Amino acid sequence: MAEVHGRCDERFAAVREALGQQLDGEELGASVAVDLDGETVVDLWGGYRDEARTQPWSEHTIVNVWSTTKCVLALAALVLVERGELDLYAPVGDYWPEFCAKGKSQIEVRHLLAHTSGVSGWEQPFSIRDMYDWPSATERLAQQRPWWEPGTASGYHANNQGHLVGEIIRRIRNQTLRRFIATEIAEPLGADFQLGARESEITRIAPVVPPPPPDVDPRTLDPESVAVKTFTGPTASAKAANTPEWRAAELGALNGHSNARGVMSVLRVLSLGGEVNGVRLLSPETIELIFDQQSDGVDLVLGAPFRWGMGFCLGSPTVPYVPSGRTFFWGGWGGSLAVMDLDRRLTITYMMNKMGGGLIGSSRSEAYVRAVYDALG
Template sequence: MTEVHGTHEPRFAPVRDALSWNLAAGEELGASLVVDLDGELVVDLWGGFRDETRTSPWERDTITNVWSTTKTVVSLAALVLADRGELDVFAPVARYWPEFAENGKEHVEVRHLLSHTSGVSGLEQPAAVADLYDWDKTTARLAAQAPWWEPGTASGYHATNFGHLAGEVIRRVSGKTVKDFVADELAGPLDADFRIGAAEADWPRIAPVVPPPPARFDPEPGSVMARTLSGPAVDAAVANTPAWRRADLGAVNGHGNARSVARMLSALALGGTVDGVRLLGPDTIDLVFAEQANGVDLGLGIPLRWGIGYALPRPDAVPWVRDGRVCFWGGWGGSVIIADLDRRLTISYVMNKMAPGVIGSDGSTTYVDAIYAALG
């Protein structure tokens, strides 16, 4: 097995062994894995390499692009504003962003953005990744679009535009870009090594992502899935470019590691307060578990159950996420964050070698199962 660094309580030795085995077998290139239990880091592990040539080890402070795990941080930012009484998730988006009322969207509510039920799951064509880098242009286009299905009736994963939709509301309410809000109001107070995009000074410690095998999607032309996945289509290698790292993409370009993601998202499992820093109250946390959609997601084509800002357990579709008062999501390639409020437990996993699949991976399933087995 390959050497794994960090610490863990003795009962979690099988978790370390699983990570070590996957690194040795080539299933992982580099990864970090954290378990926060009742505010204590009972597992804090990392290992492997930052680069495909295996010359640069994955260090304690290595960070990587976490893809859609970024969305969980942006959802937390929106909930912080809701907790402060500055944002009503049941209010029309147009209350805060008047232009969004165009083309029949006047009744779309903030909760619809956060639960992927707004009907606006991508950009109309033509759409390119470079369009996402222009915040004002992209948000103006999204505001002008008509919904692709009746808002609130089903989810359709907001794959690349979630950060622009929720982030523009955050900007209108707080006066800060979503990148700055996360830095100033979440990562900063919690000393979490996470940011949307990546500061150029941090580029040397980034583990570039290794794209997964080609996906075998064959959606029906003109379907919500086809429009979402092409609005815009993303080549994973773009995450390693300077333009991507400089952008404010609250859906897909957060940079951090398992420790920093867990540091912020543990607020959900710990009742809203992390080491004396209060982010949320119990009523706001309850919003996460207000079911907004439960069925086949129109953008991904798989069964999902959404609360406000996070996916909720559906054992038939995502069996490795335990039932109960649990919320989760993850990133393309396999990274995952789980908040288990019943156990005051947060599980965070981040890696650079992307696995195939839509939600989670064989690796994330193995680690999560081993963690719950250790907990008995």
């Protein structure tokens, strides 16, 4: 079996075994972390940073975590709620007046967090490089019309949720989303997480390996559907994530850089009632807002049923291995995943460089999450 590094409590030996098995199979390089009731009970890594398998994945390797970034974005919004600076039920226009254009005055902050705003992508033509220009990209979103009636259904805000929520945070705090996450979340929690990647960190990054091509022929899809407009505004590119321009950009939905330990060190504050090691970011009452269900049905972009709360998925048959109850989760393109379980005061995170197919999670994600819950009994 492949060599696995790090530590885990004997109770969770099956997680180590699962990672070893996956490293012998589909996995290239990966890390898995678990916090239970404030104690790190799993902190494992293994495999390689590169496809040639010449550079081992080390304790300090980080990777682009794709939409797992959105979990930290949601936490950032909740921190402002906690401080009385943001009302999730207020119109976006209260903080960002220009956003009211083109019939969007009734869109509330909660609609952005729950993917129900009707603004799930940019109108074409729009490229990945256009995302890097924050002022222009947010101005274009402010000038768009919704693609469906806000609040009536979810349509996953795949690429632009970070710009939408991030612009609100920027307007409130007069600082970039990147700076807010660094100074108000990552640094107080002592977490190895950054939005984008500082130039000094480049040598730690494992390049992402693109997933297999999708089964669907894009030529058979309706170009006017919400899904097609979202996924082509802009069209995602795994190769782009390995460029200096991507790493230098501020993409609040897409380009967090970390590993399982780093993401766990941020998100366990949610599972632990808002406080970690004497640092309190949230009250239990603010965390409870996550469970205010905003939609439950087939997502217009993802094409499968998802139940959305404030910033997190509350359940989906596409991810049956995350148990029901007071749990919420989300992950990134290719399979990275973060699960927060309030009943068990449990946080599970998994980050990797070789991307799998599918909507959310992967068979590898499932193996690790099931191993954790099986150990808990």
